[in-house]
Amino acid sequence: MNAERDQQADWAWRVLDTPIGPLLLAATREGLALVGFHADERTTHRTLSRLRQAFGREPVPEIPHLATAADELTRYFDGGLRTFTVPLDWSLSSGTSGSSGSPGFNERVLRALATDVAYGTAVGYQDLADRVGEPGAARAVGAAMGSNPLPVVVPCHRVVASDGGIGGFGGGLETKRRLLALEGVLPQPLF
Incomplete structure (x- = not known):
């Protein structure tokens, strides 16, 4: 995760149950920023600590891109979605x-x-x-x-x-x- 972020960013997260296991989703106002595999309690806790560092603040309750991502991933796993349209925030790419x-x-x-x-x-x-x-x-x-x-x-x-x-x-x-x-x-x- 990019620790050299220029400014603080509002972000929100949730865990989505899927056929491949729980996914941790995090989004900013710019778009979906993270999809994390195997989001058990320990992994989620560790990832949220890194996200707090990367974004420079505590999460907010909800960001619209997070709900969009969860809906699109659910439809993808149900076989009803082939192309994602949720905006992406590339800031966590190394x-x-x-x-x-x-x-x-x-x-x-x-x-x-x-x-x-x-x-x-x-x-x-x-x-x-x-x-x-x-x-x-x-x-x-x-x-x-x-x-x-x-x-x-x-x-x-x-x-x-x-x-x-x-x-x-x-x-x-x-x-x-x-x-x-x-x-x-x-x-x-x-x-």
């Missing part, structure tokens, strides 16, 4: 700004992923590096996926290894398999 103030590599990769890799499709790490004009950066794309503060909404689960393997995933490989199965990329598990 490596978001280059020296000129332009978006850094991680943000460019994550934005390309969010806009160019559709529901029900998958892309290789190298292909995504090529799409952002960095042809030798497949490993760096993997690092960008690992820094993604907005998984599911910014679909890093759709990035797979070029050898046909599933690749890695911060939410765990079983979660990645379940998300890809939900989108029809992989068959549904038998049990």
Whole structure:
């Protein structure tokens, strides 16, 4: 999380129960800022401490983008939503700004992923590096996926290894398999 935030930001959070487990959602007035996996009590407490530091203040009771995100994620998991429209706040992405103030590599990769890799499709790490004009950066794309503060909404689960393997995933490989199965990329598990 970016500790060098220029100013304090209003933010709110909630835990959403989903088929892949509880997700911690946090949003600012700019948009959805965080989707955190495995939001049990301990993980939630630890994440909220980091968010208080990152945003420089205590959370507020509600922010409209938070309700939008929860509704869209619920519809996604029910099979009724294929494209997220909730605005995104990229401030928690690591490596978001280059020296000129332009978006850094991680943000460019994550934005390309969010806009160019559709529901029900998958892309290789190298292909995504090529799409952002960095042809030798497949490993760096993997690092960008690992820094993604907005998984599911910014679909890093759709990035797979070029050898046909599933690749890695911060939410765990079983979660990645379940998300890809939900989108029809992989068959549904038998049990």
